[in-house]
Amino acid sequence: MKNNQSRLSIFFLASLCLVSSSSIAQQLDPVLMDLINKGLNKSHSVQIQNYNAEQAQIDQKLAKSVFLPKLTLNGSYTRLDDDITFDDDTQNLLIGTQRLLVKEAAGIPFNSAFPAGIPLEPVPNLQNKDILRSSMDMDWVLFSGFEASNALKASRHKEASINYLAMAEKDEIALKIIENYDKLALVYASKRVLTTSENYLNEQAYYMKKAIENGLATPIGRKKIELAKQQLAGKLLDFNHNKTLLIEVLHQLTNETKENLVLLNPQLQPFTTDSLSTAEKRNELKALEEAERATLYKSRMEKSKVIPKLAVQGHYEFIEDDLSLLDPKWYVGVGIKWNLFDGNQSRLESKKSLIEGQKYREQIEDANEMIALSIIKAELGYEASLQNTEIILKEIELASDTYNMIDKQYKNNLASLNDVLDALNDLEKSNFKLQQSYFDQRRAITALLHAKGILNY
Template identity: 30%
Template sequence: MKKSLLISFFSFFSFCSTFAQKNLSDIEIDLINRSLNKSYALKKSIHKLSIDSIETKAIRQNFIPTLEFDALYGYGATRINVDIPTVKLPITGIELFEGETRFDARSQIFNANLTAKALLFSGLQVSYGSKASEEKIKAKNYMLTAEKSTIIKDVIDTFNKIELLRKSEIVITKSEERLAKEKERVKKAIKNGLAIPYDRDKITAAELKLASVKVELYGNLSLLYSKLSMLTDVAPSTLEKYKFHLQPWDLNGIENTFSDRPELKALEASINAYGYKLKMNKNSFLPKVQALATLSYSNLFNASLETPYSLPGGENVNLELNKLELFPTYFLGVGMHWDLFSGLKNTNKTRITNIEKTIAEEEKIDVEEKLSLFAKKMQVDFEVKNQQLLLKQKEMEVAKNSLNLARKSYREGLISITDLLETETEYQNSTLNYYKKIANQRLVALDLLISTGSLNVENLKK
């Protein structure tokens, strides 16, 4: 069985060698690139990646020193009530602080600070946090590749459908031409009494049926051009001038396996990200160390202190301060913050991260098994489609020979017009089925490329 499959497979590629063209033309590659550039879903994913990249840089920039400036101006007033042991002055005999004493103070204050801070040690939070963020970006980049594959497949599938309808149009047009010639021959035969109007009417019915199919075909073709225009931002009138190649695909030179799928690589990066996040949580007990430098200016002015005391002459004792200026005031130092007990918050975070990492690891194993099976299925499907294509080609050739024979037999009166029209229909169907098989083979080829992570513009250029 395997030997026969292999022989058929090589037979198919010798069949494909009759085509001198690449899998995709330069025009088709250009339209695919246009669709990738236009895709709003892709742009959204790229914008999110840009945000993640900025956030990763922001994590690493925690070690960059910061410089702060703050200033304060205000007016303050307070009432001070004190009750301390009484003090009797030796000469005057005045008693100070007798009972409860009240002072009223007021002042204007201005203060300015210039502070520089620098994180010296983050407890490894910055290091592991930035690495986790980088792995997260890797995962999203791999998923971006998968998104591109989906867009590429959609665009190529649209090419296939357009060209399939064009091939159908050619087959129908040629059938119409054959029927028109046959109809003219029948009309002459009717005049000479060699045929009956029934034959002419059967041909007319067949022509009307083909015309109906053509109307539907043009409607579908218009929709496909509109869809391709939406995907590529190229006007339908321009797309109608392009020719898309509907030919079997040759996938020689593709060496990737299912393990190269971007989805698997994304999961691997996610697992690494959880690993770094786990290390970050486990090291949260380490202290954070920060250097600090401050330059300050302070000014206390227009200050006064009213006391309840009086001088011997009866004048109240009130103290005034015109200005008390402190500048420059320097402070240089190193500070440490150490969470000795956080109420089990870090312990809970570590447990959650462990569970998330386990989920990602199990998901990766599950996806690997499914993708392995899918890749094998696509390989078998591709080989089957290649063999079916060979058979459909032979079937089309047989149908064409049968049609030529039927036309001769009808003219010699050996078969009826119904038999001829049935043979014509069989030839149409076999030809259209052949082109449908090519479209199916190309679609399976796309799935095979996706199953190995090989569907990208560079591989399509080969």
């Protein structure tokens, strides 16, 4: 009995010590905080969101890279069936012109015959049949018609939406770990109650044995104790099963070793907070709003495809020998590309993105309604848990006084063993109900803080 009273005193003192605390994070067990951090690092869903955010960052870099010059190296070899040359009349004309220039340079009269022995340059081919090319091209977009800038803004909002989704996923993981950790604490609380019952039954079995030996009791009393022990063994088996299952769940959530989880000794203590009047926007809502903004800029990006684009183009040939007489060695030019009509594709794609934004708006409205309802539900649950705790404390006080009275009567042969066992069972149930009430209170307050967007851990 003294063990029960000291245990109750510890619970009361713990409750009083928590009154001054205002943050759930400050009230969480350091071991639980460590499990939450491990769970967040282990979570596959969170890691997937991180990868999605990295992809959005790459999309931003791709949008920026539109304005960087693109350089391309080209190399080729081509063999034609024959050289490309001037026709015979043109060649004769070019040879004749060359002769006139030579006679003029030598001071020979126009009508005089061309002197023998003076070599003439052959007429070059327009293009040799063996063509070896090596060149570099440059494309540099100067103005994308706002398509790249809108794509950049859309990617930024998409990244922000993904980051908020990751934060919302972390909240869900933290809630799962806290709940299963508390369930494990509740199971251990039941074990402490079962241990108290086991100690009492062992003590009563010893006294019953002495009483039978002295003719002060019958074997029926011993059978009742044995039956109580069998019932207790069934409860202990349930305890082991529940403990094993919860340790497996925590192992899956946090990747913590089962050997370390078995060594845990969680305690249930009520949360207290003075921040229930405050509220912040939930991460889920922020994610939807950012996604809505992303679709708006995506719609603008689709529309901007019909705006003229301005770019610079350049070309440079590294091998000059195989160029034709008409090919330049290099050139630079500025061009405009204006897609006047693309079959309404840009307009339809823009409209499609706008509809996607309207879908996000509907989801935001629905989420606001569901969050408002969850806040009311959590507030009612929290109030009910506080009221239930006060009732159970009165039950424990009554059960403790009743047990003390019946135990004294039993020792004075004024009450039966069944009366003592019933009183002890009522006290055990009251103690466990208090732990259950603390569990419900922690569930209600974490749900309320999560609904209000102020769950910190």
